[in-house]
Amino acid sequence: MSESKFLAIEPELEDYWRSIILFGKNVACYKFALGKSLLELATMGKTIITLDELAEPFSRYVVEHLQQCDTQNQASDKPYPFIQACRQFNKGEITKDKLIATTAQEGFKVVLDKFHNVNSQPLSVRFFDKTRGGITVTNELFRLAQTEQFQNFTQEVEARWRLVETAWKLNISRNLISVNYDEDKKILFTQVNQNRRVDVTSCRSALNAYQRGKCFYCNVNISIETGSDNLGEVDHFFAHYLANYGIAHPINGIWNLVLACQKCNLSKSNRLPNKRYLQRLHQRNEYFVQTPNTYKKIHGKYHPLRVALMEQTGQTEKERISFINNNYYEAAAGPLINSTWQPDFEYPN
Known part of the structure; x- marks a missing residue:
């Protein structure tokens, strides 16, 4: 588990x-x-x-x-x-x-x-x-x-609560879920239908706890407090422009969003992270998938990010591993050939 x-x-x-x-x-x-x-x-x-x-x-x-x-x-x-x-x-x-x-x-x-x-x-x-x-x-x-991470906890609990009540409120089922990322507002939202959008929660708050409050790449402590010097930034693991090549679709899917420190986000730019980070991305995504589904067993309601991620990448773990590996190989063999990146320094994971 x-x-x-x-x-x-x-x-x-x-x-x-x-x-x-x-x-x-x-x-x-x-x-x-x-x-x-x-x-x-x-x-x-x-x-x-x-x-x-x-x-x-x-x-x-x-x-x-x-x-x-x-x-x-x-x-x-x-x-x-x-x-x-x-x-x-x-x-x-x-x-x-x-x-x-x-x-x-x-x-x-x-x-x-x-x-x-x-x-x-x-x-x-x-x-x-x-x-x-x-x-x-x-x-x-x-x-x-007294811990450095304490400042993040209230927002993390609030984000978790908002995600759960979205499922209750909208009576979300497996076939209806749609979670998207608004890059301008830095929030996650559900598109219920063509005329109805429901904002769910801050993307930073939703991601931070699953990364233990660390930069996805270098493991330095980050904050989700607006105005903080070490504010984490939402980064696309597979660079946004890869969507132009039909790679890593949906590019704004929760599966492809991570929090990075400002230094790593700037340094990485549009390059492809070192292949060793694929396992870290997969494990982070599996945290979403393994989110308890007690409410699903009773009323058929699902955790929004869990269902969205499975719809985007695969219903089984084998399919999800294959999905991110295939996208990596396509990017490495195509537009990002000879353009891999890793931070200069990385704290123990």
Whole structure:
């Protein structure tokens, strides 16, 4: 499983966090709301957090998302008290105090126990422990808040949440998915039909977690914070102009988009990355493919990037490997002959 590879060799604290967000099951919005709440609370330094205290950011994030997408769990026809309370709050039917009280009573019945589970197994690293009436924050969460990557996590969770709720909102199935990249706005969007486009999320935010916050080529830390000195840039692994030769179609497909540091992006230009980066591209793409599909099993709904990537490159891993290899050989034998590139220096992968 890709989540096992993600944590295979000397995983860092950031990798454990990202594995929860990327590979934990997403049957509802609860995990994402809890993830964003923990990131917010981590900066406050409190060790003991009551359910009432946790309920404020937790409900706030769900309320915000319900305003964009009213479906925030699979079985949306069921009257879940917590989701119903959030809807009532949005309509002005209940007070914030009532919302927080309902959240504390109904919102945490499952998510606190399941948050650390990946592939149905609890991780060895925990960011909080459940206690009677609340949670106890562990040193791991405080240490996480001190890492260079911490600034990226909120946007990464938000991107993951937006991707999942897009499937819920549009009732996306295998035959309807279409994910495209808007180069001007640097966002991913779905083209539902000729007259309807739905913006999904920032491309940087969607890609960054799957690359562990590193430049795809040299492995230096990058940021997705606008204005940051080390802002990652969206790069086409196969150069954009290859589309003129019928190579690497669709050139703007998620399979061909990676995040690179500014130095690598400028240095690479239109050249073809060294062949050894094909394996890295394939593994990154397989992270998308192995994204849990719990919601698919119940309602036939799919993770947008997973389905888009499989439609673009192949339904089986063998087909996907063949797809990127064939494009590489065509580019190397044609317009990019004798034009391969690799960075001058590369940090350990």
